[in-house]
Amino acid sequence: MTTRLLVLDFDGTVTDAEVEGAPYHEGCLEDISLLSGLTLADVRRIAARFEAEVQANPQAHGWVFGGHIVAPATVDPYLRIMPVARHVFDEAGVFLEQTDRNRLLEGLLYKYNYRKTKVAFRDGARETLLSMREQPVFVVTNSHTDAVQHKISILGGGEPADNPLQWLVDRVHGSAQKYVLDMAWGEVPESIALPGLGRPVLLRRRLYAECLNALRLQAGAAWSEVMVVGDIFELDLALPLAMGARVGLIVNDFTPFWEKDFLRDHPRGKLLSSVPEIPTYAGWA
Numbered sequence: 001m002t003t004r005l006l007v008l009d010f011d012g013t014v015t016d017a018e019v020e021g022a023p024y025h026e027g028c029l030e031d032i033s034l035l036s037g038l039t040l041a042d043v044r045r046i047a048a049r050f051e052a053e054v055q056a057n058p059q060a061h062g063w064v065f066g067g068h069i070v071a072p073a074t075v076d077p078y079l080r081i082m083p084v085a086r087h088v089f090d091e092a093g094v095f096l097e098q099t100d101r102n103r104l105l106e107g108l109l110y111k112y113n114y115r116k117t118k119v120a121f122r123d124g125a126r127e128t129l130l131s132m133r134e135q136p137v138f139v140v141t142n143s144h145t146d147a148v149q150h151k152i153s154i155l156g157g158g159e160p161a162d163n164p165l166q167w168l169v170d171r172v173h174g175s176a177q178k179y180v181l182d183m184a185w186g187e188v189p190e191s192i193a194l195p196g197l198g199r200p201v202l203l204r205r206r207l208y209a210e211c212l213n214a215l216r217l218q219a220g221a222a223w224s225e226v227m228v229v230g231d232i233f234e235l236d237l238a239l240p241l242a243m244g245a246r247v248g249l250i251v252n253d254f255t256p257f258w259e260k261d262f263l264r265d266h267p268r269g270k271l272l273s274s275v276p277e278i279p280t281y282a283g284w285a
């Protein structure tokens, strides 16, 4: 099957989210201490206990947005901290009003601490991206466009005029809001069931679908000629898979077993353990 459009998620897919996110996690804990009135030592203790609990029982927790679980809570440091923050706020009895709490956590806490992240790429990222220069490759990310463009510029090296990855810098679509659901949008079923996961994976991510569809039309590709690669099945891949695309999941130590089991057996799915496997899967190498 020809690949006429390859869409890459960025953080955790091309980068090593664990290394990059460590200062983010630390910064969040400090701010949670400030906001909750608890000491940093207390916040660390509560956070460590709660994170262990989430890891032991991953199905019971998730990234809650708009009243629904929209992604697992375990896969990367960005997702892992949010349930921790909610738990600490609950224990401290602060920011109990949900709208304000969401704005504080998903707006401010994320925004200010994301700036503290390091830049750490997965092995082979530079060579792989350079090798795909002539191919229809785009980045669609929940992160802000300029933050991801900055990382790609660093990876390429040099000024914009002679940066060998400038072509990809110009193809970053940020703030994709892959977590936003529109239950009234009827182009895909409401959800799919993954064996081993005790809750549905919700599919109606209209904003993400519109972004992918615009790129698809621009590339003149059928959905079967679209490939999407990401590190969180539920967030990055469930929707494009439902639209008819092929998907690749970059796995790490925190990838839930139900995501791996589901894609291992799926005719349009593949598990990838490294970035250099991507062009091969696309049929370009």
Ligand SMILES: [Mg+2]
Binding pocket: 009, 010, 011, 012, 013, 230, 231, 232
């Ligand atoms: Mg990611």
